[in-house]
Amino acid sequence: MLIYVLCIILFAIGLYGIVVKKNLVKIIISFGILDYSVNLFFILLGYKRDGIAPIMMKGQDKAQFVAQAVDPLPQALVLTSIVIGLGITILMVAIAIRLYDKYGTFDVMKMRKLKG
Amino acid sequence: MQIIPLFIAVPLGAAFILAMLGKARHSLIDLLANIVTAFLLILAISVIGVKGTTTYSMGRWLPPIGIVLVLDGLSILMLVMVNLISFLATIFSISYIERFTAKAKFYAMFMLMIAGLNGVILTGDMFNMFVFLEIASIASYVLVAFGTEDEELEASFKYMVIGSVGGLFILLSIALLYGMTGTLNMAHLSQIIASKNFGIGLLFTSALLIAGFAIKAAIVPFHAWLPDAHPSAPAPISAMLSGVFIKILGIYTMMRILTNVIGIATLGRAWDIMLVLGAISMVAGGLLAIGQWDYKRLLAYSSISQVGYIMLAFGLGTPLGYLAALFHLANHSIFKALMFLNSGAVEYATETRDLQKMGGLSERMPVTGITSTVGTLSISGVPPFNGFWSKLLIIIAIVQAGRPVYAVIAILVSVLTLAYFLKVQRYAFFGKIKDTLMNIKEVPVPMCISLIVLAALCLIIGLDAFRIIQGTNASWFIRVMIEPAKEVLVNGTNYVKTILP
Amino acid sequence: MNKPGMTLIVKTIVRISTSLILLYGVYIVAYGQLTPGGGFPGGVIIGAAFILLCLAFGKEVALKKMSTASASILDSAGALIFLGVALLGYIWGTFFLNFFPNKGIPFHLWTAGIIPLCNIGIGLKVSVCLFGAFIALVLFRVAKKEN
Known part of the structure; x- marks a missing residue:
């Protein structure tokens, strides 16, 4: 149970960073923390202590296999969600670089073309 | 129904082919993009009237193991809306996007967005829905x-941060659902939720889901990105974003998961949060819109207000409420797309979005002027246009559900809507033309075509809806499009029986 | 230092190791259906080899190996391979159908049906895509310095 709570704490840290920090780079890093906390949570759902690879061989006892094998589905799903996170992070970095070109700063407070 | 996967495969393939064609002639790119969207529209129209629920197992893996695509009344309505608006937006783009340099990249991203939207609509699997949702979102961040x-960069960054946090909320709730039930297929999930009592865990998950979808739909406490992002996009994209994007990613997903998967009965009194959220966004969006002088920004705030109407009607949880919500959703897609395309036409001709610098545009741009008037009358609920009927149905549904306070709010916000749109008409289209605008011209023909089609649809649906007086089923549009969609929502968690035999 | 890139030591090591890394990446892609790995991890390794080249020798050398235009085309081609394999299933009746016979014999190379083909498409897409994203970010920075 403790590991899930730690994941949620990590989630809260990421959310705090996104809400409070004023620097574009720090916001991107906070987003990374947030993303990985969710991924970590998801992958821990499929984790089993001393688990075996989820490949059923011939002559293996089915009940024992189910009890021992790790859940492969979260691993596949987390791989997908990491790719999505990668795409968003690259896009964020690209736009942050363009914003730095325009304003010469990473400070959100100095980007005031839009209001409200 | 072999054509169901084509809704996703065709725009996806077109997106990558267009990305390859980067340096090709503009006429070729326009032709390809328009053929693809026209083909999708034909496909969408061809599935109108398909009775009941059709499922399609990807790669012959049966549910609940494999990914299943579901086509029912609700999906059909949404598919028709998405592909109709995207077709008209690509026609509009032929002339409008000429002033940007990378037309092929624009269309490639546009196609990716359509693929994502169609995928969200059709899929019957939670995680698959999240993936398509993020595909559509990433494409919209770029656009x-x-x-x-x-x-634009600033708005996009803001939108991207808030939108991805919303996406992560949804992912976290999907992880929680998977941890609780051990499945991701929507129908199977619904079966397990109904059979066990998950208590507070399920409520927490639903709250996360509602927060995530409310961010994507820009319901008021989460709306900060919308008034920046929608005006900054090119006009056809604004029309797509306001017209269908927030509805598919926010409202449709919320309807599908809350009514069909989790079930309203499971949520109990927590369900009333939908009414409160709807009423708040209705009022706040309307009040904020009045003070705006930027044409597109005003429209963006108006979108928040109108989505509030949909949420309110959906939150009632009565059959008539569902009907009214879906009817208003369809109508709002049409007239908000029309108004954003109008603002694009005005921007194209005058190169400004500031209402104070406009005036008397009707004189020089008759098509834009007339269609804009039609849009204004529709959105503020003046008969015989379609907006009147859906707002009337919403108010009747609220009164029927015994919540007169919300009905009063809905009527007042409707007056507010008329007020701020009359402001647009007064400053932009009526009155004497300014000297600086003497040599503007009407926009090119393709742009006029999409404006006229949308305005005609407003009028036709409105005239057709006159037969509501004889009962809601008398109107053709409601009978064929809205009624099957309503049945899906009324059916609630019986959804599972139509998918898992 | 007028020459682009890093010192001679780094360049020599990169020259030797890049081909090995590329080979390893191709192995991960090709054996994805049998061993841990697959299209995405293998693609990342191949993309990382190109990025290493770019870091050690400067972007001109890396761009000579693969220009942005060809990267963009290969990127789309990878995705189209994947989509094409999925559409091929229609010939046998279903989208995404795994239509090859002899599926599911462990530790035999060609017993996974269409999965190796999909992996090749994904590997191509991911490797080129990562490299393209890296190059795009580098070119942004150069544009800024000129201002």
Whole structure:
């Protein structure tokens, strides 16, 4: 149970960073923390202590296999969600670089073309 | 039904082919993009009237193991809306996007967005829905920043941060659901939720889901990104974003998961949060819209207000409420797309979005002027246009559900809507023409075509809805499009029986 | 230092190791259906080899190996391979159908049906895409310095 709570704490840290920090780079890093906390949570759902690879061989006892094998589905799903996170992070970095070109700063407070 | 996967495969393939064609002639790119969207529209129209629920197992893996695509009344309505608006937006783009440099990239991202939207609509699997949702969102982040000016980049960054946090909320709730039930297929999930009592865990998950979808739909406490992002995008994209994007990613997903998967009965009194959220966004969006002088920004706030109407009607949880919500959703897609395309036409001709610098545009741009008037009358609920009927149905549904306070709010906000749209008409289209605008011209023909089609649809649906007086089923549009969609929502968690035999 | 890139030591090591890394990446892609790995991890390794080249020798050398235009085309081609394999299933009746016979014999190379083909498409897409994203970010920075 403790590991899930730690994941949620990590989630809260990421959310705090996104809400409070004023620097574009720090916001991107906070987003990374947030993303990985969710991924970590998801992958821990499929984790089993001393688990075996989820490949059923011939002559293996089915009940024992189910009890021992790790859940492969979260691993596949987390791989997908990491790719999505990668795409968003690259896009964020690209736009942050363009914003730095325009304003010469990473400070959100100095980007005031839009209001409200 | 072999054609169901084509809704996703065709735009996806077109997106990558268009990305390859980067340096090709513009006429070729226009032709390809328009053929693809026209083909999708034909496909969408061909599935109108398909009775009941059709499922399609990807790669012959049966549910609940494999990914299943579900086509029922609700999906059909949404598919028709998405592909109709996207077709008209690509026609509009032929002339409008000429002033940007990378037309092929624009269309490639546009196609990716359509693929994502169609995928969200059709899929019957939670995680698959999240993936398509993020595909559509990433494409929209790029499209908002497409002009690469200061404002666009800033708006896109803001939108991207808030939108991805919303996506992560949804992912976290999917992880929680998977942890609780051990499945991701929507129908199977619904079966397990109904059979066990998950208590507070399920409520927490639903709250996360509602928060995530409310961010994507820009319901008021989570709306900060919308008034920046929607005006910054090129006009056809604004029309797509306001017209269908927030509805598919926010409202449709919320309807599907809350009514069909989790079930309203499971949520109990927590369900009333939908009414409160709807009423708040209705009022706040309307009040904020009045003070705006930027044409597109005003429209963006108006979108928040109108989505509030849909949420309110959906939150009632009565059959008539569902009907009214879906009817208003369809109508709002049409007239908000029309108004954003109008604002694009005005921007194209005058190169400004500031209402104070406009005036008397009707004189020089009759098509834009007339269609804009039609849009204004529709959105503020003046008969015989379609907006009147859906707002009337919403108010009747609220009164029927015994919540008169919300009905009063809905009527007042409707008056507010008329007020701020009359402001647009007064400053932009009526009155004497300014000297600086003497040599503007009407926009090119393709742009006029999509404006006229949308305005005609407003009028036709409105006239057709006159037969509501004889009962809601008398109107053709409601009978064929809205009624099957309503049945899906009324059916609630019986959804599972139509998918898992 | 007028020459682009890093010192001679780094360049020599990169020259030797890049081909090995590329080979390893191709192995991960090709054996994805049998061993841990697959299209995405293998693609990332191949993309990382190109990025290493770019870091050690400067972007001109890396761009000579693969220009942005060809990267963009290969990127789309990878995705189209994947989509094409999925559409091929229609010939046998269903989208995404795994239509090859002899599926599911462990530790035999060609017993996974269409999965190796999909992996090749994904590997191509991911490797080129990562490299393209890296190059795009580098070119942004150069544009800024000129201002």
